[in-house]
Amino acid sequence: MGEAVGSKLYGLTAPDRQILLFYCPGCKRTHPYHVGNKTGPSWNWNGDGDKPTFTPSLLVYASETTPRCHLFLTDGVIRYCGDSEHDLAGQSVPCPDFQHDSD
């Protein structure tokens, strides 16, 4: 259960943190940022759902469903690090409007 946060994010509320999803065009699926998480990895967010900035970088380890993905999301622009394993490695692209995973 959750709700849209601006055009780029979708927010889920957990008891101890906020989870903000965005759509990654490199992996063609959503990734989560955890904000205010006291018991695990946590990111800082500028509170903007249209031009979101999160720090520090997000690293998604390779799995059966996703390649390795390493990025910065700043002012609504995704900058992929060169160690990402998809076609957008090393490129900067606008964060697309949020869409849910199809699977």
Ligand SMILES: [Zn+2]
């Ligand atoms: Zn990705």
